[in-house]
Amino acid sequence: MAAPSATLKKESLLIERMAEARMRTDDIFALLTPNAYYDRPIRERHRLIFYLGHLEAFDWNLLAGPLGLTSRAPELDKLFAFGIDPVDGGLPTDEPKDWPTIAVVEQYRRDVRSRIDEALRMQDISTSKDGYLADGTLLHVAIEHRLMHAETLAYLLHNVQVDRRSRSLRRKKTGGARRRIAVWRFLRGLRRWGRNAPRVSLDGTTNSTRSRCWCRNSRSMRCP
Numbered sequence: 111m112a113a114p115s116a117t118l119k120k121e122s123l124l125i126e127r128m129a130e131a132r133m134r135t136d137d138i139f140a141l142l143t144p145n146a147y148y149d150r151p152i153r154e155r156h157r158l159i160f161y162l163g164h165l166e167a168f169d170w171n172l173l174a175g176p177l178g179l180t181s182r183a184p185e186l187d188k189l190f191a192f193g194i195d196p197v198d199g200g201l202p203t204d205e206p207k208d209w210p211t212i213a214v215v216e217q218y219r220r221d222v223r224s225r226i227d228e229a230l231r232m233q234d235i236s237t238s239k240d241g242y243l244a245d246g247t248l249l250h251v252a253i254e255h256r257l258m259h260a261e262t263l264a265y266l267l268h269n270v271q272v273d274r275r276s277r278s279l280r281r282k283k284t285g286g287a288r289r290r291i292a293v294w295r296f297l298r299g300l301r302r303w304g305r306n307a308p309r310v311s312l313d314g315t316t317n318s319t320r321s322r323c324w325c326r327n328s329r330s331m332r333c334p
């Protein structure tokens with residue numbers, strides 16, 4: 111069998127890194143109880159349910175066009191790209207009832223992931239007419255965006271009420287010193303992991319400015 115080309119190796123590596131980034135953010139969401147998804151741990155930020163859908167909405171809005179995919183849920187693509195803005199420009203005023211159920215969001219996530227993954231499996235993206243897809247930049251952006259939110263979620267988690275955290279985390283948090291150290295190491299690891307992730311800008315250069323927000327810089331989407 112012929113050895114895979116450098117292009118295929120690069121694509122495989124990016125897809126592998128995407129899967130790893132998803133695993134990391136899934137692990138963070140698994141630390142929450144269902145009720146916590148409708149909490150707003152920091153008053154200036156969205157409710158956590160937004161972030162559950164946001165990561166997939168960002169990937170979809172970024173990759174669907176270049177991959178030739180058509181949306182099945184355009185209203186969710188938009189809701190989880192922008193969130194619900196306050197009417198008067200002040201603090202967010204949306205209520206839990208304004209958001210879809212967890213089941214709806216989970217279905218949306220599964221659908222987005224499976225369709226993107228299938229397209230990436232079936233297509234040779236190196237021949238795409240979209241230069242940013244062909245050279246891997248868009249996949250880098252999706253990975254970077256997810257890792258950035260892993261960091262965001264890590265500090266949001268600090269503000270979630272103890273009884274809204276999963277039992278395993280609660281035990282660690284309220285147990286002995288050994289358990290508290292485990293939680294601290296977990297969150298510290300998330301921050302380090304995000305810091306060390308490779309960064310690529312839309313123009314293809316590496317080591318982009320750390321404070322850069324992909325949501326605001328890529329294709330008119332913003333980072334809430």
Ligand SMILES: [Fe+2]
Pocket residue numbers: 164168255259325332333334
């Ligand atoms: Fe974002």
